[in-house]
Amino acid sequence: MGIVEGPPERSTEVFGDLLYSKRDSKHRAIKYLIAAIIPLPFAFRKEHRALPIIATSVFGAGALVNYLESQEKHDAAYSLKSQKPKPVKPKSETPKSPEQTTDGFVLQTSEEFMTDMISSIQQAKDRVWLEFMQFESGEIMSGLVDSLIAAKERGVDVRLHLDPYTLDHTRVGNRDVLRGAQIVRNQKEPQSGLDERTLLQRNRFMTRYDLDLLKKEGIVTFTERSGRLRLLKYFGGGNHRKFSVVDDVSWLGTINLTDGDVTGMENFMLRITNSQVVDVLKEIFANPQKENIAYQFLDFENSFELLIDSGKPNNSIIFEKSLEMIENAKEKIEFVTQYWPTGRLLKALKEKAKQGVEVEIVMEPMGDHRVWRYPFKIGRRSFLNSLERDPAGLKIYYADKPTHAKGLLVDGKAALFGSHNLYEPMVKAGVKEMSIYTEDPDLVTQMQERIFNHTK
Template identity: 25%
Template sequence: METIWAIAWLSSWVIRLVLAPIVIVRQKSPPIALAWLAVVMVLPWIGLVLYLLVGEQSLGYGRARRYAAQAHLEITSKRPSAQAAWTIRPGIAERQRVMVHVAESLGGLPILGANSVDLEGSATRFIERLIADINAAKHHVHLLYFIFEDDEVGKLVGDALIRAHERGVVCRLLVDAAGSWSFLGTASSRLERAGVKVVAALPAGNLRRRLARIDLRNHRKLAVIDGAIAYAGSHNVIQPDYGMKEVGAWQDLSARIVGPTVGQLQAVFLEDWHFETGEWPNDEGLFPDPATTGESPLQIVPTGPGEPNAVVRDVMIEALHLARRRVVLTTPYFVPDESLLGAIRLAVARGVQVDLVIPRKSDKWLCDAAGRYFCSELAPLGVRVHFHQTGLLHAKVMTVDDDFAMLGSANFDIRSFFLNFELNLLIYDAQATAQLRFAQMTYIGQSIEIPAAYWRVQPWLQRFGQHAAKLLSPLL
């Protein structure tokens, strides 16, 4: 017995001495490094297992090689018409030009004008419109969703894909292996037998993925029909209540886009398809000449764990720096890092009104607890915190004054900033921004504003739990 304890004691110190330098060298963020060091020092065996599983942003050799290849993809090379007049940067205000330049420098795509943007906040209408566009498809349907559920909604969309394939339409469906595990385990074979091409994104149980981090997820929500229509935002393909009837309908926002930006969204889908399959679809008609009748300038910001910057976070920081009057943030999970917190503090100090709208209770209690801690830090400084009461607020929206907005799949948390593949839109259009702000004001109308004094009188145990969750925030 003494020998066993001696071996266990010695091996625990070997783990500490070997793993600690690796954490210090490879973790760029000091809070994340300190969190991992604490786990490794206190629980070395558990820390070793966790670090091997989720400690680094490793895509695995095969994935990393394909990611490097797609990183060099020039979207303009896919369309001979890419230098046509409609790709010329639209006339926008000075502050918007600064935002455009920063976003593109960080990894966003070039801004394109002449788009039509139609916002949809109803889950039912979103699915109805998506199915209608699939029913009208003539060439191809490309769907990429984090959650594609085997429920009534998933069956309706699946049936539409089968009908489209029977008409000769090429249908490709890419779903996240974790978010859509139920669909992949039961219903995907029905679509595959009917001719729909179904691929799981980032599967973890495959030997060929053995060197990949298992919790990196493709969190994007994207549909492209005939290269002419696209949907992007926060809706998944699932019943509005996500099977949680006690919570009620989830509140989401997505945009239906017609115009030049659809070609960029098509390229994002094709990159992800190549990322998982190694194939580059080359069907004719993938990049048709776009409609140019709209008036909305859009900029696409696709992000992923292989990038050197936290692009969504940095875009948010720059937007906060540019704000003059009011910023409204809407997100289901609010777990920022120190740099984003600092930008919010500075905006409030300049006299900018900052409203934060989050669910009273989300589906992730640990994120809720950590988010409450950050609210308790910001509310006394002047940030207006609103707890949404109706259903589960799942929309991810940032509006800045009346000038521009961000809408997409990324939550305002460390997971979306650093770990997930996400897809966001920057909208430089006053009318669309006003519509998004109206949706946010509707959410605020369904919320309770939490006064700053509330955070000072919380029970001690509640505050302790929030502080403890905050310590884990770099790992959430």
């Protein structure tokens, strides 16, 4: 897979560093000013005035220098606004056009999706509706923010729904760090080459900056907390969906709105131009469902369902669909996950393996992702240790790079794909999810080639 080229209208690295540095200069100017004021009363005494006068003069000069420096950095940062944006293009292969696929569905990599969506937003005339779990400012995301604001200024209906998770966490590499937490290790982050603590501070600062821009334009809102996660503030708000509608085109899948999700890990989005499905997604965005719903499109040549979890604890039609698919498997089951199978799903997979069905599980590779950290590390280690004692016929593979993909493929004929990790603890918590089930041969083949074969 390639990487997204070219900085957008403002380079987040340069723009963010200048604004962050401007804030530091301003803070230093205030400190110097306070230091200059403290000895000032002593400068009016009849005796021993020289030292207070010198101190006031030196600190006053320091305050002035730092203030002028902060203004210079401010002007330099905003001068980037006048630069023309460079097009964002992926180096990866060009995806098939919707016309080449059955009913206008095409599976895109994260880079293809982001390029496609930003381009569509720049040409949008009616609506730009986005609903994602997480947003984190970055080189690519700053281009998205600028495109959203430009569309709003053209009179387009622009809305961005985010989960409160964005307010509580900051992305550092492939990890999410709680707001207010500090990084102890202080190592360099591989992708940016920056000291982790510096990267954490920059990301927090720029994310707040971009969210403030979006709030000012009336674009961003945060969804209500749901399920049991509403009681656990810093674990997110319970909205794990990732989908968007731009005029009459929709996407749904696995990506979050962060640079790391685009270039640092495997993610996939399904591009949809079928008017029936797009209309349903418009309705879901405008009027969020309070109950689980399975939309069945009966006039499709092959079975296709849009599955919506409303976020009720212990109630997931997507998870139940996965168990039904596993139960009906005859030859082979392929499962790609960021986590690992647990509970009823693991039991069902083991049972099928005993019956002679080939079961392959593709998992997150070892690295710096949260699944390799506590408390997730405990569950993952327990799962792998149990397989060492009794493999139960399950074949474990590790993705060749960090993966955020989520999918289940049965007998090469039926596929389940979307935001749901099929991780039972989240089912118990109650999380809003969106996935599709399909038996369309072309779409199943796309998923086979782009998700299952590509991640192993």
